[in-house]
Amino acid sequence: MRNGFRQALAMVAVLSVFVLAGCGSSANQAGPAKDAGKVTIDVWHFWEGHESEAFKKVAEAFMKANPNIEVKVLDGADEAKILTAISGGTPPDVAILPEAEPIAQWAQSGAIEPIDSYLQSASFDVKTVAPAALALGKWKGKQYALPFMADAWALYYNKDLFKAANLDPEKPPTTIEELNALAAKLTKKDGSGNLTQAGFIPSYTENHFPLYIWAFGGEIMKDGKFQLTSPNTVAAIQWSADFHKKLGVDAVTRFKSGFGKYDSPEAALYTGKVAMAVDGEWQIRFIDEFSPKLNYGVVPFPVVAREKDRLKGLTWFNVNSVILPKGAKHSKEAWAFMQFLETPAAMDLMTESIFNIPTLTTSASTNKLAQNPNFKMFIDLVNGPNARAYEPNPVAGELADNLTAFVEGADQGTVDITKTLAELQAKLQASYDKAAK
Amino acid sequence: MSRTQRRNLWLGLAFVSPWIVGFVLFLAFPMVQSLWYSFTDKNVMGAGGWVGLENYRELLLRDKLFRISLYNTLYITLLGVPLSLGLSLVLALMLNLKVRGISFYRTAFYIPSIVPAVAASMLWMWVLNPRYGLINDLLWRIGIKGPLWLGSPPWAKPALIIMSLWGVGNTMLIYLSSLQDVPSQLYEAAELDGAGVWSKFRHVTLPMITPVTLFNLIMGIINSFQYFTQAFIVSQGKGGPANSTLFYTLYLYQKAFRDLQMGYAAAMGWILFLIILSLTLLIVRFSKSWVYYEGGER
Numbered sequence: 001m002r003n004g005f006r007q008a009l010a011m012v013a014v015l016s017v018f019v020l021a022g023c024g025s026s027a028n029q030a031g032p033a034k035d036a037g038k039v040t041i042d043v044w045h046f047w048e049g050h051e052s053e054a055f056k057k058v059a060e061a062f063m064k065a066n067p068n069i070e071v072k073v074l075d076g077a078d079e080a081k082i083l084t085a086i087s088g089g090t091p092p093d094v095a096i097l098p099e100a101e102p103i104a105q106w107a108q109s110g111a112i113e114p115i116d117s118y119l120q121s122a123s124f125d126v127k128t129v130a131p132a133a134l135a136l137g138k139w140k141g142k143q144y145a146l147p148f149m150a151d152a153w154a155l156y157y158n159k160d161l162f163k164a165a166n167l168d169p170e171k172p173p174t175t176i177e178e179l180n181a182l183a184a185k186l187t188k189k190d191g192s193g194n195l196t197q198a199g200f201i202p203s204y205t206e207n208h209f210p211l212y213i214w215a216f217g218g219e220i221m222k223d224g225k226f227q228l229t230s231p232n233t234v235a236a237i238q239w240s241a242d243f244h245k246k247l248g249v250d251a252v253t254r255f256k257s258g259f260g261k262y263d264s265p266e267a268a269l270y271t272g273k274v275a276m277a278v279d280g281e282w283q284i285r286f287i288d289e290f291s292p293k294l295n296y297g298v299v300p301f302p303v304v305a306r307e308k309d310r311l312k313g314l315t316w317f318n319v320n321s322v323i324l325p326k327g328a329k330h331s332k333e334a335w336a337f338m339q340f341l342e343t344p345a346a347m348d349l350m351t352e353s354i355f356n357i358p359t360l361t362t363s364a365s366t367n368k369l370a371q372n373p374n375f376k377m378f379i380d381l382v383n384g385p386n387a388r389a390y391e392p393n394p395v396a397g398e399l400a401d402n403l404t405a406f407v408e409g410a411d412q413g414t415v416d417i418t419k420t421l422a423e424l425q426a427k428l429q430a431s432y433d434k435a436a437k
Numbered sequence: 438m439s440r441t442q443r444r445n446l447w448l449g450l451a452f453v454s455p456w457i458v459g460f461v462l463f464l465a466f467p468m469v470q471s472l473w474y475s476f477t478d479k480n481v482m483g484a485g486g487w488v489g490l491e492n493y494r495e496l497l498l499r500d501k502l503f504r505i506s507l508y509n510t511l512y513i514t515l516l517g518v519p520l521s522l523g524l525s526l527v528l529a530l531m532l533n534l535k536v537r538g539i540s541f542y543r544t545a546f547y548i549p550s551i552v553p554a555v556a557a558s559m560l561w562m563w564v565l566n567p568r569y570g571l572i573n574d575l576l577w578r579i580g581i582k583g584p585l586w587l588g589s590p591p592w593a594k595p596a597l598i599i600m601s602l603w604g605v606g607n608t609m610l611i612y613l614s615s616l617q618d619v620p621s622q623l624y625e626a627a628e629l630d631g632a633g634v635w636s637k638f639r640h641v642t643l644p645m646i647t648p649v650t651l652f653n654l655i656m657g658i659i660n661s662f663q664y665f666t667q668a669f670i671v672s673q674g675k676g677g678p679a680n681s682t683l684f685y686t687l688y689l690y691q692k693a694f695r696d697l698q699m700g701y702a703a704a705m706g707w708i709l710f711l712i713i714l715s716l717t718l719l720i721v722r723f724s725k726s727w728v729y730y731e732g733g734e735r
Binding site for chain 1 (some may be wrong): 448451452480481482483484501566567568569585588589590675676677678679680683691694695696697
């Protein structure tokens with residue numbers, strides 16, 4: 001009997017060791033004792049590698065100007081990580097998301113704090129934030145996020161291929177109609193029907209259907225009501241589908257699958273496989289690095305002729321969003337950091353390092369990148385009246401995925417465009433209404 | 438119960454307690470919790486009230502993507518599981534021969550099944566590339582213009598099935614060991630009765646391995662219904678092109694982690710559980726008519 005008791009005791013002892021070891025290791029590392037009066041804030045962002053290094057410099061500049069605030073930066077934090085931290089009660093003080101889409105959904109779920117009261121007494125001029133960029137952080141009349149740098153899309157074209165087809169390289173398309181005509185002249189096939197050069201492929205690098213919808217004067221959503229069945233929207237999708245049909249659906253897929261790696265000298269744009277392509281502002285730097293001899297031009301994406309004046313300077317853009325998570329402990333200092341990001345000091349420092357578009361109206365005059373006329377065009381587009389993006393909504397992921405799947409089917413020629421758009425309209429509106437309650 | 442028995446019972450429980458704690462904390466409790474969530478509107482931040490059967494009603498009666506995901510999952514199950522059982526049996530039969538270097542062949546055929554799913558998916562995306570992939574290249578050499586595989590909605594699922602057949606090593610191994618358990622005197626008796634190769638296979642081999650076939654069938658169906666990783670990698674989590682690779686668990690993942698509708702996703706999880714459970718019970722019930730247990734009930 002004594003034996004049995006000792007055995008049980010031994011078992012309990014062994015178990016307790018394991019349990020205690022497991023509990024103990026989850027304690028946060030206790031740093032060195034904080035300086036008296038110094039507040040430490042956690043800033044999480046998604047950049048890595050050299051871009052993360054650039055952000056560190058921004059944090060250092062902030063700390064120099066605010067000696068009583070210590071900034072601890074965590075890189076490589078994606079949205080899922082940030083959301084988990086917020087819902088688990090251990091959020092960072094400031095978080096930077098790579099896009100604007102989650103804002104409405106997170107605001108609706110109560111994961112982020114509105115910043116209207118802070119903005120009223122802001123130390124920076126809120127009017128210098130590009131209006132379209134600022135609007136992306138608004139939901140139900142409240143401001144939840146500040147933009148920090150943008151990406152935008154425009155049309156790149158190969159001037160040498162234009163010359164080879166007897167086209168004026170200084171006359172890129174300004175309307176959809178011109179795009180159609182020029183693309184036809186710049187498309188070549190070989191004897192067995194395979195494409196060897198495509199004038200334009202709507203689905204390369206991916207189908208930029210929001211841009212096309214807006215270029216046709218259509219809308220995806222306006223003031224919370226989906227507009228997928230409006231005639232211009234349908235026309236845009238039909239245009240993309242017809243474009244693929246004319247080139248040959250199979251031929252396009254085969255052609256695209258043979259393209260070289262995007263960020264390499266073998267990319268389709270550099271090797272003359274596509275004459276015109278929709279791409280972002282980063283492509284300017286990519287061309288410098290991978291294909292410096294490329295004789296190219298970049299212009300805003302063309303729009304339908306009848307809307308040529310109203311939709312001048314159209315671009316599809318997205319911003320990084322700076323948010324104040326719910327439950328963060330040092331909101332005053334966090335706001336100080338957020339404000340710093342909206343000053344040219346921080347904005348120009350970061351954009352010049354990582355080649356993104358600054359989102360201040362003053363950037364065209366302060367930012368060194370604006371000396372490149374192509375890049376300055378992007379800055380102007382983002383500050384212009386036709387900088388377009390998805391309207392803030394809490395079903396952004398579902399919306400994008402559903403429309404992408406639909407457009408893929410439309411380009412393959414396997415779906416009834418009008419009928420499916422009507423179904424998507426009903427389904428997405430129902431999802432939206434439920435989520436936006 | 439006597440004192441000794443009681444003491445032994447407590448000792449036994451003490452030894453099993455780590456497992457019991459783990460089971461309760463990480464399996465039983467989350468299961469009950471997810472069942473509760475399936476009747477609510479819960480999102481990731483915890484908000485959301487009781488909605489009763491609304492999630493289930495929405496799923497079964499109105500959700501079009503749910504039906505598409507179920508169709509896709511049934512497609513690869515009804516096509517992929519029989520093919521994988523057949524292929525692994527054929528391979529096991531071949532690897533059961535007494536040929537020189539047989540252990541090399543056994544290793545070679547088994548290794549693909551231990552390549553991690555993510556790495557295998559990325560590898561196969563290149564093998565199935567419509568322009569430069571190995572498969573279309575071979576087809577072109579014999580004069581066939583290969584399909585667009587993962588880039589084409591009707592061919593995406595067959596492409597994934599081919600990819601999964603590459604990894605039949607596990608099933609093949611289980612078949613191999615059961616083949617080796619077939620008593621040789623049965624084969625000798627059959628030969629004495631004048632049975633040829635096919636007859637021996639049909640009347641001796643097949644019946645003797647039916648228990649293992651049952652096991653492989655059930656495991657194959659359970660795994661096939663939960664097919665996720667490869668589809669996620671190949672379609673970047675979108676289930677494309679055009680929802681052709683939107684499988685049940687991928688749609689569940691989208692609902693839970695893209696749309697943050699945890700309650701809805703929990704309901705999907707429980708529906709999947711009930712589907713797999715009923716299928717398994719059905720198969721086990723009907724197994725009595727075709728599974729032969731040597732020395733056991735018939």
